[in-house]
Amino acid sequence: QEGCDKFCAFCVVPYTRGAEVSRPVTRILDEARNLVERGVREITLLGQNVNAYHGAGPKGTDYTLAQLIWELDKVDGLERIRFTTSHPNDMTDELIEAHGNCAKLMPYLHLPVQSGSDHILKRMNRSHTAESYLRVIERIRAARPDIVLSGDFIVGFPEETEAHFQETLDLVEQVKYGYAYSFKYSTRPGTPAAERALVDAAEADDRLQRLQALITKHQREIQDCMIGREVSVLFEKPGRDEGQMVGKSEYLHAVHVANANAQVGDIAKVRIVDAGTNSLKGELLS
Known part of the structure; x- marks a missing residue:
């Protein structure tokens, strides 16, 4: 449109x-x-x-x-x-x-x-x-x-x-x-x-x-209320750190996941473990 x-x-x-x-x-x-x-x-x-x-x-x-x-x-x-x-x-x-x-x-x-x-x-x-x-x-x-x-x-x-x-x-x-x-x-x-x-x-x-x-x-x-919650993350690119992947949750939060055994385009469950003003940190669940 x-x-x-x-x-x-x-x-x-x-x-x-x-x-x-x-x-x-x-x-x-x-x-x-x-x-x-x-x-x-x-x-x-x-x-x-x-x-x-x-x-x-x-x-x-x-x-x-x-x-x-x-x-x-x-x-x-x-x-x-x-x-x-x-x-x-x-x-x-x-x-x-x-x-x-x-x-x-x-x-x-x-x-x-x-x-x-x-x-x-x-x-x-x-x-x-x-x-x-x-x-x-x-x-x-x-x-x-x-x-x-x-x-x-x-x-x-x-x-x-x-x-x-x-x-x-x-x-x-x-x-x-x-x-x-x-x-x-x-x-x-x-x-x-x-x-x-x-x-x-x-x-x-x-x-x-x-x-x-x-x-x-x-x-x-x-952002802080997301800590402890499970979200679905679509991975979009590698992060700055080795093994890190960055993607978007269903809520459009930027989520950084360390040691992520995932590829760009994968969608995976992630538990949020920390929050900043503009992004979240999570750990891969699946």
Whole structure:
């Protein structure tokens, strides 16, 4: 899927990539099968707003992203499915149900919100509120309680006050992201927000540091909670140390395993024995 029809006030994608266009289902399935034949175990469905996918199906009707995921679920040898990036307004009931019922769909979701302030969300033209976003999060976690969430945030957006920023901190405190990507607002020429007065740069810098500190705190807490748990790791490359392998858990954690009798592309059970802010250490169980 490429392009976006949302027209967020800060974003150039609708102007540079155009309207949303989705690849046909059969082309995606053919590519997936071809990749699996070459040894690929995991695929990620990509798009600027991938959960708005509406690709033509084999019988002439458009498929949703959830329907596409279920078709990919039937591909023998494909072990893992992910998708990114998403818009809260397109997290449909059937897509949320897929997170709960499709074993190949990994328990990780990137769902940007950008701000926790309804005033700023409106000025961003996000077409959702903080409360509606939190309701989506609640439904997702009800369907898949162990899911790890990530998000995007923009601080210092035009008109953002300290009170607006505090609402963002409040939302982050409620959601507790496993990962999040945060940025200080920068002008994109040709976008509606480009004509608006900027927040003081020093104030925006301070807010970004405070937000990132809170995100890092939650990230470390979630990483620490993984100690003692068993995860499934897809090994991607050798590590720096002899005999070490590095891969990704189903939750997208980077996992380093010493003395790993494994090859790139293997999927194995690993017990987590230590945690850092950005990665985990584990021991091979099988």
